[in-house]
Amino acid sequence: MAPRIVALTAAGQGVALIVAPRVVALIAALAVAGLTLGPVGAVLLRAGGWGALGPGDGQALRFTLVQALLSAGVSVALAMPVARGLARRRFPGRGALVALMGAPFILPVIVAVLGLIAVFGQNGLVNGALRALGLPEMTIYGIHGVVLAHVFFNLPLAVRLLLQGWLAIPAERFRLAASLGLTRGALFRVLELPMLLRIAPGAFAVIFVICLSSFAVALTLGGGPKATTVELAIYQAVRFDFDLGRAALLSVIQLALALSAGLVALKLGAGSGFGAGLDRGVTRWDGQGVWARSADALWIVLAALFLLAPLLMVGLRGLTGLVLLGPGTWIAAGHSVSVALVSTALCILWALPLATRRGELLGLAGIALSPLVLGTGLFLIVRPFANPFALALPVTALVNALVSLPFALRILRPEAEAVRADYRRLAQALGLTPLAWLRLVLLPRLRRPLGFAAGLTAALSMGDLGVIALFADPDRATLPLQVYRLMGSYQMAAAAGAALLLLILSFGAFWMFDRGGRVNADT
Amino acid sequence: MLTLEGLVFRAGAYALSADLALAPGRRVAVIGPSGAGKSTLLDLIAGFRRPERGRILWLGQDITGAPPDRRPVAMLFQENNLFPHLDLRRNLGLALRPDGGRLRRGEDIAVEEALARVGLDGMAERRPGALSGGQQSRAALARVLLQARPIIALDEPFAALGPALKAEMLDLVRDVAGELGALVLLVSHDPQDARRFAEEVVLVAEGAAQAPVATETLFADPPEALRAYLGG
Numbered sequence: 001m002a003p004r005i006v007a008l009t010a011a012g013q014g015v016a017l018i019v020a021p022r023v024v025a026l027i028a029a030l031a032v033a034g035l036t037l038g039p040v041g042a043v044l045l046r047a048g049g050w051g052a053l054g055p056g057d058g059q060a061l062r063f064t065l066v067q068a069l070l071s072a073g074v075s076v077a078l079a080m081p082v083a084r085g086l087a088r089r090r091f092p093g094r095g096a097l098v099a100l101m102g103a104p105f106i107l108p109v110i111v112a113v114l115g116l117i118a119v120f121g122q123n124g125l126v127n128g129a130l131r132a133l134g135l136p137e138m139t140i141y142g143i144h145g146v147v148l149a150h151v152f153f154n155l156p157l158a159v160r161l162l163l164q165g166w167l168a169i170p171a172e173r174f175r176l177a178a179s180l181g182l183t184r185g186a187l188f189r190v191l192e193l194p195m196l197l198r199i200a201p202g203a204f205a206v207i208f209v210i211c212l213s214s215f216a217v218a219l220t221l222g223g224g225p226k227a228t229t230v231e232l233a234i235y236q237a238v239r240f241d242f243d244l245g246r247a248a249l250l251s252v253i254q255l256a257l258a259l260s261a262g263l264v265a266l267k268l269g270a271g272s273g274f275g276a277g278l279d280r281g282v283t284r285w286d287g288q289g290v291w292a293r294s295a296d297a298l299w300i301v302l303a304a305l306f307l308l309a310p311l312l313m314v315g316l317r318g319l320t321g322l323v324l325l326g327p328g329t330w331i332a333a334g335h336s337v338s339v340a341l342v343s344t345a346l347c348i349l350w351a352l353p354l355a356t357r358r359g360e361l362l363g364l365a366g367i368a369l370s371p372l373v374l375g376t377g378l379f380l381i382v383r384p385f386a387n388p389f390a391l392a393l394p395v396t397a398l399v400n401a402l403v404s405l406p407f408a409l410r411i412l413r414p415e416a417e418a419v420r421a422d423y424r425r426l427a428q429a430l431g432l433t434p435l436a437w438l439r440l441v442l443l444p445r446l447r448r449p450l451g452f453a454a455g456l457t458a459a460l461s462m463g464d465l466g467v468i469a470l471f472a473d474p475d476r477a478t479l480p481l482q483v484y485r486l487m488g489s490y491q492m493a494a495a496a497g498a499a500l501l502l503l504i505l506s507f508g509a510f511w512m513f514d515r516g517g518r519v520n521a522d523t
Numbered sequence: 524m525l526t527l528e529g530l531v532f533r534a535g536a537y538a539l540s541a542d543l544a545l546a547p548g549r550r551v552a553v554i555g556p557s558g559a560g561k562s563t564l565l566d567l568i569a570g571f572r573r574p575e576r577g578r579i580l581w582l583g584q585d586i587t588g589a590p591p592d593r594r595p596v597a598m599l600f601q602e603n604n605l606f607p608h609l610d611l612r613r614n615l616g617l618a619l620r621p622d623g624g625r626l627r628r629g630e631d632i633a634v635e636e637a638l639a640r641v642g643l644d645g646m647a648e649r650r651p652g653a654l655s656g657g658q659q660s661r662a663a664l665a666r667v668l669l670q671a672r673p674i675i676a677l678d679e680p681f682a683a684l685g686p687a688l689k690a691e692m693l694d695l696v697r698d699v700a701g702e703l704g705a706l707v708l709l710v711s712h713d714p715q716d717a718r719r720f721a722e723e724v725v726l727v728a729e730g731a732a733q734a735p736v737a738t739e740t741l742f743a744d745p746p747e748a749l750r751a752y753l754g755g
């Protein structure tokens with residue numbers, strides 16, 4: 001064959017390949033910075049003097065701290081025996097159980113609350129049992145309800161973090177311990193305690209930060225002067241008193257609280273919320289006695305029951321409630337789906353150019369900012385120009401995208417960097433255009449993490465009950481808000497049906513995006 | 524000529540200088556101890572690193588500041604020479620259409636011919652994962668054929684192949700380069716590669732790339748730096 005002499009390609013695309021993404025990244029970064037700093041600025045400007053605070057607000061601050069401490073403490077303490085059990089036992093369904101520990105992350109808060117009420121509430125399973133035994137009943141409302149719900153959400157997170165720690169102890173160490181014949185106590189002191197001291201403070205701090213910004217749980221299970229978080233107080237200042245100065249001041253307090261706690265958590269550095277490779281079984285020689293085995297089994301069964309029973313109750317009660325769904329619920333469901341799709345698109349559009357080290361730092365701003373603070377700021381910015389209530393859905397979509405951005409970046413950044421490290425030179429050598437790089441290399445290579453990130457964002461946005469509560473009027477509810485309203489008007493069967501629908505939509509959205517990233521994706 | 528004129532590259536404490544000229548169409552091996560800067564030299568020529576001082580000229584034209592795709596260089600890296608999620612047609616097509624656009628009719632045929640030339644006819648629909656290591660190397664060479672640049676830079680792309688397969692690939696490189704009339708720069712840590720393949724050798728050692736020497740001359744009377752490397 002005669003060699004085909006093909007002329008050198010016309011343009012110096014190697015340069016464009018470097019410059020164009022930087023420009024796009026800069027634009028994305030500016031948008032994120034503007035959308036987070038703008039509301040913060042608005043809140044700071046509008047914040048009234050300290051005199052605007054009522055006695056209830058000091059109480060709210062105290063309650064916020066106390067419930068967060070309790071929630072984090074209980075979650076981490078309970079997670080230790082559960083994680084140890086999962087680390088040293090292998091049984092059928094272990095993988096599924098570990099996977100289940102990731103589910104609360106995308107579980108809509110309002111769904112979980114309904115499930116918890118079905119188990120621990122007035123007419124719930126637990127009180128039924130207590131009544132039958134002639135024991136005093138418990139109530140789910142107030143601080144223990146708030147802590148219970150927070151433990152429900154964060155125990156699995158703590159278990160995952162600690163399990164990672166346990167599985168990170170090399171199997172050789174356990175083998176050595178076995179050959180030395182270390183006693184249980186010695187093994188704990190030599191191997192497990194150092195790991196716990198390293199991991200547990202970080203896990204505690206992360207959960208503490210998460211619980212500081214608790215809104216939906218406090219809204220549904222708290223309330224009243226004794227169980228109001230700062231976030232809930234912001235909401236009440238806006239919705240009930242329409243005291244924007246006080247709302248802004250409370251937002252500043254919340255901001256300071258979350259930022260300082262967030263920095264501490266970052267220092268303690270158990271950042272990774274969802275690590276990979278949790279399902280590795282390390283062969284263990286210790287803890288094979290009957291007592292240890294049954295203790296592990298008991299803890300694992302209790303944890304599984306605690307997580308599964310509320311979900312099963314939502315399913316059971318929801319099935320009968322599905323027929324009661326009115327047009328309002330279906331409209332709200334439509335709103336939720338559109339909000340989730342817009343949030344997902346926005347979040348991914350931001351995440352792709354920002355999937356770098358610097359971009360991830362910027363994205364962390366979103367995690368420190370609570371939706372309510374962002375919402376209050378946006379409310380203040382929008383109000384002179386438009387009716388904020390008319391913008392409820394777009395603002396919700398926007399805030400949800402911002403809040404999900406740190407998670408999306410954490411998922412995408414390592415993969416995006418790997419793709420750049422592996423193929424950037426080849427692309428430069430070939431002179432790929434920036435668009436060809438995006439279309440032919442980056443997007444196809446990132447399919448799996450993109451699908452996963454999009455699934456998380458869609459599910460989080462679908463289930464969000466935060467900003468929407470601040471902005472919504474009766475015409476513009478999302479499904480979580482609709483569930484809350486149905487609960488508020490004591491239509492518990494209809495609420496259960498709507499909650500099941502929400503659960504299906506959230507998990508369905510996650511599943512569809514995540515699967516979309518996996519099907520036919522070859523690496 | 525490919526001329527490296529007073530070239531100096533620095534990265535931290537590491538420095539590499541080069542002052543040499545290579546004739547078009549020659550087969551040149553770049554050898555030297557690991558860490559001496561063989562790959563760095565290739566990167567400088569291919570445009571992936573910028574020199575601190577000096578110029579790079581091709582046929583008298585200054586290409587020191589040109590981006591990689593505007594240089595007369597086609598390069599094969601140690602790994603990742605093919606996009607694993609694209610079939611061979613797309614992979615090779617990118618050499619002709621860097622915007623990823625559809626191949627025109629003539630280009631389509633060129634891709635088929637290039638594949639046939641390296642013994643991969645009928646494999647255009649395969650993805651790299653469905654090929655053996657040797658076949659992947661062949662596919663990458665087919666793309667070099669399509670790029671048809673007057674310099675081919677090989678940064679140990681066959682290091683993972685067994686000795687027989689490697690020899691086979693080097694023969695194929697020789698044929699492909701002969702057809703293109705291209706200057707070949709082969710980085711290798713194996714002196715046997717140099718003896719079998721190269722007409723000239725550039726020794727990179729002690730912070731400098733030395734002027735090319737005819738292979739036989741060099742190995743007949745190795746200079747001190749090479750003797751230390753060969754360990755004999």
